Amino acid sequence: MDLDAYVIAHRHEWERLEVLTRSRRLTGAEGDELVDRYQQVATHLSVVRTSAPDPQLVAYLSAILSRARNRSVGTRVTSWRNVVRYFTEVFPAALYRLRWWWLGTMAANVVVIAVMMLWLLEHPNAEQTLMSREAVDSLVNHDFADYYSNYAASEFALQVWINNAWVAALCLALGVLGVPVIYLLFTNIANVAVIGAIMTRHDHAMEFWGLLLPHGLLELTAVFVAAGVGLKLFWSWIEPGAQTRTQALAQNGRTAATVALGLVVVLMISGAIEGFVTPSGLPTWARLAIGIAAEVVFFTYVFTLGRNAYARGQTGDIDASLLEDRVATAS
Missing domain, CATH: 1.20.58 (Methane Monooxygenase Hydroxylase; Chain G, domain 1)
Incomplete structure (x- = not known):
């Protein structure tokens, strides 16, 4: 220089x-x-x-x-205009630009959960290798339901939010390595598949889905988004495209930071649903309706605000004025 x-x-x-x-x-x-x-x-x-x-x-x-x-x-x-711009343009545009990564991650995980549950239901002996009979009885009869009502709603919502934010943060932070993200996802969905299969086998399927889906739809979507963005970060140094590996990693790393900040709010909402709606006395159909509505709002947010912002040139990256300089050189 x-x-x-x-x-x-x-x-x-x-x-x-x-x-x-x-x-x-x-x-x-x-x-x-x-x-x-x-x-x-x-x-x-x-x-x-x-x-x-x-x-x-x-x-x-x-x-x-x-x-x-x-x-x-x-x-x-702090300018509220910047806050509004972030949530109406920057964050949704980042989600929309990387949609195929997290939608693909979501689809793959749903398929794996379904396959695992079907296999476990067809192989009842496997249940005994995973949990003792006493543990299964305890899970089915009260442990699963009690998990959502043992703590005060506000305390439980905070605990859930911290836990899920940590999982999402790990997916983003370890994304550049690739394999740890897959491990985290498998651990997460394996627990869902095993508990779901056990509850279904013992005729508690309605209770399982009625307690899991109200908050789980949005919560798992947020985790899948974090994992998909993390895997994109991994792929950016495997196949950087027209950019150098450094440029690709830098751009996707900045976008990952953008997504991480927005997911804090998404997970806060899912934590509130899990803390206040899931254990409430509302009928199952009402709790499910709230969970489905939250998921629909999220997808509408991405595919309306996000698509429009992306069409205007927003990518989820930071402003060009704050990017690294092109170094001046003498002729």
Whole structure:
């Protein structure tokens, strides 16, 4: 990299940020500019450190950023416009762009659950190798139903949300490795298949599905989304397409972060349903209707808002202005 050319190209931005950090009072617009320029200069510092680590320039930019970071505290109120834009454009567009990955993951897991349950129902002796007779009786008669009502609704909803958020986070974080995601999915669906087969064999199928589906539809969908996005991250370094592996990993990694933030809210909703609706005294048809409605809303959200945002060019990636710079070079 031609460091002199890079300095000439960006010095005015550094000087402007320095001016903002030294101003005694900032207007609202200047506060927003301070934060924006902080992000830009942080990118510049990263480029310099990577391509031409000049000690004096690194120290200069680090000092400016330190002052800007301290000054920015309290200078910018989170814009509700950005929050609304995230949930109406960025997040749904990311889900829509990666739809085939998580829809494929969902379909594959549903098939595996069905095959496992059918096999277990046709091989009753397998049940004895998985659980003792006493454990099966306890599961069927009270353990499964008691699981949803042993704790206060708010406490249980929080516990469920934390657990499912952790599973989704693991799928995204370990996605680049591929195999751990498949293992996590198999462990998750194997539990569903085994318990479902046992409950069905003992004539408690209605109870099983009536307690699982109200929250499970949206909850499992969120896990499948996380797994599908994680597997896309894995595939991006196997087959990066027209991009370099670094570019493909960077883009899909940023999109994975976008999806992770949105899934926190999706899992919060499913946790609330599991904590307050699943163990409620509502009839089974009403609980199922709530679960199906939540799932329909999610798919409508993806295939209306997401499709429209994607058609307008939104991909779920961060703004182009915050991406890495094209380094200036001298001719």
